[in-house]
Amino acid sequence: MAENSLLQNLYADLTDQQIIYKILHESDQLTPEALTVAKEELAKRNINIEQLTIAKETEEIQEKEYANFKLTKTTGELIDFFKIITTAKEEGKSDTAIVNEFKKQGIDDRISVSLIKEAKQQCKDKLDKIQADLFYGLIIAAAGTAIVFFSERFSKGSIIVLPYGAMFYGLFRLLKGLSDLPLQKKLKAVIKSF
Structure with a gap:
């Protein structure tokens, strides 16, 4: 007791x-x-734990159905689905409108909802990558530049090549992040519309 x-x-x-x-x-x-x-x-x-258990089981079934659906599609077909979803979101369409559009193509509602969730996650992942390119590019480029500066200043004539690699790699990532700034703005708007 x-x-x-x-x-x-x-x-x-x-x-x-x-x-x-x-x-x-x-x-x-x-x-x-x-x-x-x-x-x-x-x-x-x-x-009510029974309702929660049923919800969990339903979610597991939906995940299996979605995994099986993805196995039947090529990478290109999945990319096309995600493009359709992001374009629809840019146009301000609701999830229900997207689900109805996929229904016309013979895609089950639950699969459509899973496609929408994954499209949102991919947008978030791409946004994170752009932000990482900007942040780490700046840090690596600055560190590489500082090392180049101090190594040339105090090396008594010998040139150390390794810091140049870090500097150029950092600049590459920074420029890639900067070139993706318009996409970053677009992704933020799309993510808000989910």
């Missing part, structure tokens, strides 16, 4: 999300008593 009281206090201190995570993802690591106490705590908070 003391163990139950301890478990009740432990789960009472956890957030809803923490308890749900334990039940849905770590239930095999919980004792039967701990699992019962966790479910009772959610019931006290008016959270």
